[in-house]
Amino acid sequence: MLNLHEANIEKLTFRTALVSKALSEIVVQKYGGSSVADIDRIKRIASRIVETKNSGKKVVAVVSALGDSTDELMSLANQLTPSPPTREVDMLLASGEQRSIALLSIAIHALGEIAISFTGAQVGIVTDTSHTKAKIVEVRAERIKKELDKNKIVIVAGFQGVTLDEDITTLGRGGSDTTAVAIAAELKASCQIYSDVEGVFTADPRIIPGARKLDEVSFEEMLEMAATGAKVLQLRSVEYGRNHGVPMEVRSSFSKESGTCILEESQMKEKAIISGVTHDNDEAKITLLGVPDRPGIAAKVFGSLAKGNINVDMIIQNVSEQGITDISFTVPKDDLAKGKELVEIAVKKLEAKGSTYDDNIAKVSLVGAGMKSHPGVAAKMFEVFAEEGINIEMISTSSIKISCVIKEEDTVKAVSALHNAFNLERGSA
Amino acid sequence: MLNLHEANIEKLTFRTALVSKALSEIVVQKYGGSSVADIDRIKRIASRIVETKNSGKKVVAVVSALGDSTDELMSLANQLTPSPPTREVDMLLASGEQRSIALLSIAIHALGEIAISFTGAQVGIVTDTSHTKAKIVEVRAERIKKELDKNKIVIVAGFQGVTLDEDITTLGRGGSDTTAVAIAAELKASCQIYSDVEGVFTADPRIIPGARKLDEVSFEEMLEMAATGAKVLQLRSVEYGRNHGVPMEVRSSFSKESGTCILEESQMKEKAIISGVTHDNDEAKITLLGVPDRPGIAAKVFGSLAKGNINVDMIIQNVSEQGITDISFTVPKDDLAKGKELVEIAVKKLEAKGSTYDDNIAKVSLVGAGMKSHPGVAAKMFEVFAEEGINIEMISTSSIKISCVIKEEDTVKAVSALHNAFNLERGSA
Numbered sequence: 027m028l029n030l031h032e033a034n035i036e037k038l039t040f041r042t043a044l045v046s047k048a049l050s051e052i053v054v055q056k057y058g059g060s061s062v063a064d065i066d067r068i069k070r071i072a073s074r075i076v077e078t079k080n081s082g083k084k085v086v087a088v089v090s091a092l093g094d095s096t097d098e099l100m101s102l103a104n105q106l107t108p109s110p111p112t113r114e115v116d117m118l119l120a121s122g123e124q125r126s127i128a129l130l131s132i133a134i135h136a137l138g139e140i141a142i143s144f145t146g147a148q149v150g151i152v153t154d155t156s157h158t159k160a161k162i163v164e165v166r167a168e169r170i171k172k173e174l175d176k177n178k179i180v181i182v183a184g185f186q187g188v189t190l191d192e193d194i195t196t197l198g199r200g201g202s203d204t205t206a207v208a209i210a211a212e213l214k215a216s217c218q219i220y221s222d223v224e225g226v227f228t229a230d231p232r233i234i235p236g237a238r239k240l241d242e243v244s245f246e247e248m249l250e251m252a253a254t255g256a257k258v259l260q261l262r263s264v265e266y267g268r269n270h271g272v273p274m275e276v277r278s279s280f281s282k283e284s285g286t287c288i289l290e291e292s293q294m295k296e297k298a299i300i301s302g303v304t305h306d307n308d309e310a311k312i313t314l315l316g317v318p319d320r321p322g323i324a325a326k327v328f329g330s331l332a333k334g335n336i337n338v339d340m341i342i343q344n345v346s347e348q349g350i351t352d353i354s355f356t357v358p359k360d361d362l363a364k365g366k367e368l369v370e371i372a373v374k375k376l377e378a379k380g381s382t383y384d385d386n387i388a389k390v391s392l393v394g395a396g397m398k399s400h401p402g403v404a405a406k407m408f409e410v411f412a413e414e415g416i417n418i419e420m421i422s423t424s425s426i427k428i429s430c431v432i433k434e435e436d437t438v439k440a441v442s443a444l445h446n447a448f449n450l451e452r453g454s455a
Numbered sequence: 456m457l458n459l460h461e462a463n464i465e466k467l468t469f470r471t472a473l474v475s476k477a478l479s480e481i482v483v484q485k486y487g488g489s490s491v492a493d494i495d496r497i498k499r500i501a502s503r504i505v506e507t508k509n510s511g512k513k514v515v516a517v518v519s520a521l522g523d524s525t526d527e528l529m530s531l532a533n534q535l536t537p538s539p540p541t542r543e544v545d546m547l548l549a550s551g552e553q554r555s556i557a558l559l560s561i562a563i564h565a566l567g568e569i570a571i572s573f574t575g576a577q578v579g580i581v582t583d584t585s586h587t588k589a590k591i592v593e594v595r596a597e598r599i600k601k602e603l604d605k606n607k608i609v610i611v612a613g614f615q616g617v618t619l620d621e622d623i624t625t626l627g628r629g630g631s632d633t634t635a636v637a638i639a640a641e642l643k644a645s646c647q648i649y650s651d652v653e654g655v656f657t658a659d660p661r662i663i664p665g666a667r668k669l670d671e672v673s674f675e676e677m678l679e680m681a682a683t684g685a686k687v688l689q690l691r692s693v694e695y696g697r698n699h700g701v702p703m704e705v706r707s708s709f710s711k712e713s714g715t716c717i718l719e720e721s722q723m724k725e726k727a728i729i730s731g732v733t734h735d736n737d738e739a740k741i742t743l744l745g746v747p748d749r750p751g752i753a754a755k756v757f758g759s760l761a762k763g764n765i766n767v768d769m770i771i772q773n774v775s776e777q778g779i780t781d782i783s784f785t786v787p788k789d790d791l792a793k794g795k796e797l798v799e800i801a802v803k804k805l806e807a808k809g810s811t812y813d814d815n816i817a818k819v820s821l822v823g824a825g826m827k828s829h830p831g832v833a834a835k836m837f838e839v840f841a842e843e844g845i846n847i848e849m850i851s852t853s854s855i856k857i858s859c860v861i862k863e864e865d866t867v868k869a870v871s872a873l874h875n876a877f878n879l880e881r882g883s884a
Contacts, residue, residue: 065534102558105494107565114564117572118557121550128547129531135543136536143546147576148621192577 052174052215053078056088056184056206060222061279062126063093071220071279072133075179079139084174086213088184088206089130091122096185112157116186116196120145123183123202131181141179144169146186146194151205153187153195160187160195161262162204165212182209200260207263211270219259220279225286226251226258228450229303233438236451240301241284244291244395247301250427254391255306264288291395299396299403300448303441306389307434309339309356311419312369316379317353319346324353327372334368336361340389340422340431350379354420356431359385387419388437391429392444404428410447416440481603481644482507485517485613485635489651490708491555492522500649500708501562504608508568513603515642517613517635518559520551525614541586545615545625549574552612552631560610570608573598575615575623580634582616582624588764589616589624591633591695594641611638629689636692640699648688649708654715655680655687657731657879662867665880669730670713673720673824676730679856683820684735693717720824728825728832729877732870735818736863738768738785740848741798745808746782748775756782756801763797765790769818769851769860779808783849785860788814816848817866820858821873833857839876845869 055075062068071087079085090096099118103110110118127143134141150166173180184202187195197204203219210217223231224239226248231237243251245268252261258276267274267288277285291297317323324343331338341355357365362385369381397403407428411418416439420431432440445451484504491497500516508514519525528547532539539547556572563570579595602609613631616624626633632648639646655677656666672680674697681690687705696703696717706714720726746752753772760767770784786794791814798810826832836857840847845868849860861869874880 065531069535099554102494103561106498106558106562110561111564114557114560114570114572117560117574118554121553121557124550124553125528125547128543128550129535131543131546132532132535132539135540141543143543145546145623148623194574194577 051082052084052086052213054086054088054206054210054213054215054217056202056217056219057090057130057279058202058219058221059090059093059096061220062089062130065129067279068126068129068133069136072130072137074279075130075134075141076137076139079179086170086174086180086182086209086215087130088182088202088209089123089126090184090202091119092126092129095122095125113193116157116160116194119196120183120186120194123185127181127183134179134181139179140177141181142173143181143183145183146205147188147192149182149209151182151187151208153189153197155189155191155193155195157193157195159198160189162187162197162208162266165208167209167212170209170213197262198260200263203260203263204266207266207270207272207274210272211266216273216275217267218285219263219274219276221258221276222278222280223258223276224278224281224283225276226256226288227302229441229445230256230305233305234303234442234445234451237445238450238452240286242287242289242294242296243301244294245288246291246426247393247395248288250391250393250424251302251304254389254393254427254429255304255308256302259288294395297396298394299400300392300394300450302393303444303448303450304391304393305437305441306391307437308359309387309389309431310359310362310365310383310385311354311356311387311431312362312365313352313354313382313384314369314373314376314378315352315381316350317376318378319349319351323376326376327353327369328355330368330372331357331365334364336365336368340420340429342420342422356387356389356420386434387431388434388440389429389431390437390440390444391427392448393427395426397426397428406447407444410443411440414439414443480511481513481515481639481642483515483517483635483639483642483644483646485631485646485648486519486559486708487631487648487650488519488522488525490649491518491559494558496708497555497558497562498565501559501566503708504559504563504570505566505568508608515599515603515609515611515638515644516559517611517631517638518552518555519613519631520548521555521558524551524554542622545586545589545623548625549612549615549623552614556610556612563608563610568608569606570610571602572610572612574612575634576617576621578611578638580611580616580637582618582626584618584620584622584624586622586624588627589618590691591616591626591637594637596638596641599638599642626691627689629692632689632692633695636695636699636701636703639701640695645702645704646696647714648692648703648705650687650705651707651709652687652705653707653710653712654705655685655717655731658870658874659685659734662734663732663871663874666874667879667881669715671716671718671723671725672730673723674717675720675855676822676824677717679820679822679853680731680733683818683822683856683858684733684737685731688717723824726825727823728829729821729823729879731822732873732877732879733820733822734866734870735820736866737788738816738818738860739788739791739794739812739814740783740785740816740860741791741794742781742783742811742813743798743802743805743807744781744810745779746805747807748778748780752805753782755805756798757784759797759801760786760794763793765794765797769849769858771849771851785816785818785849815863816860817863817869818858818860819866819869819873820856821877822856824855826855826857835876836873839872840869843868843872
């Protein structure tokens with residue numbers, strides 16, 4: 027098992043070398059909540075980190091809160107009020123990673139190695155002031171470098187940072203991935219993201235048993251996959267990795283199998299036309315009916331949604347008939363209630379006819395860098411849906427992605443049919 | 456109920472005014488773990504704090520970790536190793552108060568008031584580097600003052616601080632009391648310590664049902680009581696209060712009854728000869744037998760114990776016979792194992808005859824400022840023990856305290872007999 031693991035590290039180092047000559051032997055490993063869910067798992071991760079160090083690396087481990095503890099903390103806060111102040115929510119949630127870094131550090135000491143743990147504030151993960159969804163603006167990694175130079179294993183709390191006023195912030199769901207990539211960027215290191223999945227798959231293996239693990243995927247493909255429902259990595263972490271040229275690998279903390287490497291497209295060995303089919307059941311559709319079709323209307327509607335901090339995904343405006351039009355768009359289901367409020371205000375202001383809502387939708391997407399040079403992918407996708415009797419409600423495309431909104435109950439049928447039609451299953455690539 | 460509460464605040468303010476003319480209307484309230492053990496209790500404390508603010512005060516609340524969470528965290532650490540590194544233990548434990556301050560702050564927001572929570576590091580509770588038992592060296596209260604000036608309720612994590620290197624420290628058991636008093640000293644405020652007891656009693660009410668709550672007690676008496684087993688306040692917090700002239704009140708977070716005020720002796724209205732009987736079952740006795748009686752021997756023995764960070768309490772050296780002597784002393788039971796080790800090394804080095812250990816002891820003490828001017832208290836104490844057939848193993852005195860070490864099983868009998876003999880029960884004062 028050890029050999030396989032070492033082989034992977036070698037492989038990663040090789041790739042790393044391609045990206046930047048300045049890369050040192052530092053590796054940043056990120057362990058998610060399920061990897062540190064209990065004492066036994068913490069011990070296992072500790073061994074893994076010590077093994078990596080013994081193989082000659084300097085290790086920085088970025089850790090999430092134990093198991094479901096973040097959810098448990100939020101539920102405590104919500105027992106007090108449905109809308110707790112975000113600064114205090116961040117104070118509360120940040121205690122979660124503080125617990126896991128300390129325990130992991132203690133577990134490493136128990137193995138005879140020296141580890142030192144740091145909160146986000148202590149290692150200078152400086153963010154903006156958007157509590158609960160803060161963005162990293164700077165990483166002041168001096169303390170990490172100093173401790174690595176003393177031959178210590180450095181454990182850093184993921185998901186959290188600190189404002190210039192020394193208030194604690196959190197980075198939103200999956201934020202630990204971004205912490206890891208940001209630190210790797212600053213240290214010119216490679217970044218391994220460990221979780222309970224073995225890598226990036228051609229489709230969600232929970233619904234498509236024949237889904238295949240990808241060896242490689244480009245940053246752009248990964249961005250589209252993350253944006254269209256693949257939950258393996260936080261979107262922002264991939265953007266950060268791409269922008270700073272950080273070689274990333276997604277792999278399982280429960281096995282020593284190699285995972286999926288995320289690379290610049292130019293460094294990929296093979297380029298498939300389609301890399302994967304993703305789906306997203308977490309969106310809802312809002313339609314404004316009978317909107318006057320004149321300049322500035324869309325700006326008003328989406329401006330007020332943006333002010334309300336609601337992420338709008340797909341937007342479709344139908345052809346105008348007699349000066350009025352319909353506008354449909356999708357928002358995260360969690361934001362539907364707030365979105366409704368804002369849209370109903372807009373309906374009155376704009377003298378539109380009304381609005382409708384549908385949270386019974388799914389977004390199914392095809393992602394592949396090869397799409398750019400292979401026309402006809404969209405046509406084939408629509409054909410597959412037609413054959414299956416699946417109605418398409420909205421369509422949105424980019425150069426390497428096609429997304430269709432369909433009825434939620436058709437999700438599995440649609441993903442499965444596309445996975446087959448584009449020969450993505452195991453053994454067919 | 457509100458009136459009674461307000462009356463108490465008035466009373467405290469009156470006393471406060473006696474101590475320093477510079478006192479502002481700030482009150483520092485400390486809530487222990489049992490006061491914030493669950494969501495309902497947190498809500499109750501939040502109401503109490505808001506009430507205090509509405510009565511015209513500026514409030515700083517210092518909070519301990521929820522219920523038994525500190526013990527639970529230590530047990531997690533001990534599942535990894537019996538001797539976790541203390542820096543990492545502090546990182547782990549400090550997460551506990553971070554949780555409770557955030558929840559309390561959220562609970563106050565739910566009541567429509569603005570609160571802001573801070574970790575020890577954030578409000579500049581600067582300590583030395585003795586992890587797990589750090590001492591406060593400075594309180595940089597600028598941020599607290601700034602937020603109080605904005606009319607916010609300030610919530611501060613007790614028990615924790617930060618070194619000049621930005622490492623998180625904890626202050627040891629009961630450390631939140633010291634945090635509260637240290638902040639009160641810096642803000643020239645008064646300090647209320649809320650816990651699950653109603654105040655300082657003439658004896659432990661759990662074993663002496665007739666024990667009486669004291670209205671007042673002097674700093675010196677409180678110091679002796681804390682040092683001899685009264686668990687109501689951490690010794691160091693009382694020292695801090697005395698040294699900085701912080702008027703303190705110990706009271707229950709579950710009732711609105713007034714508690715016990717801790718004052719300068721000169722400000723007390725009545726001075727009892729004896730204020731209370733305390734007992735301590737947490738010590739063990741070590742005896743070095745046949746030690747050569749020459750200068751420097753005691754320094755060697757106790758020097759090595761001090762280096763091992765073991766707090767030695769009572770020390771008795773018997774009269775020397777033929778150049779050899781016995782030395783007995785008490786240490787906390789928790790330190791007995793380590794103490795034994797060090798003593799056995801000393802026995803060999805000093806060529807002493809041997810050593811004995813007894814953890815079946817109790818220290819029972821009489822404390823009272825009036826003792827200074829009333830001779831005969833010690834004689835009466837020994838008489839009471841003689842009448843009850845209780846053997847005295849060690850005796851130690853100060854100007855306002857007499858302590859006797861007896862067999863542990865005689866504890867209740869001894870405390871009860873002294874409590875009666877010195878007329879301390881309810882109604883007799």
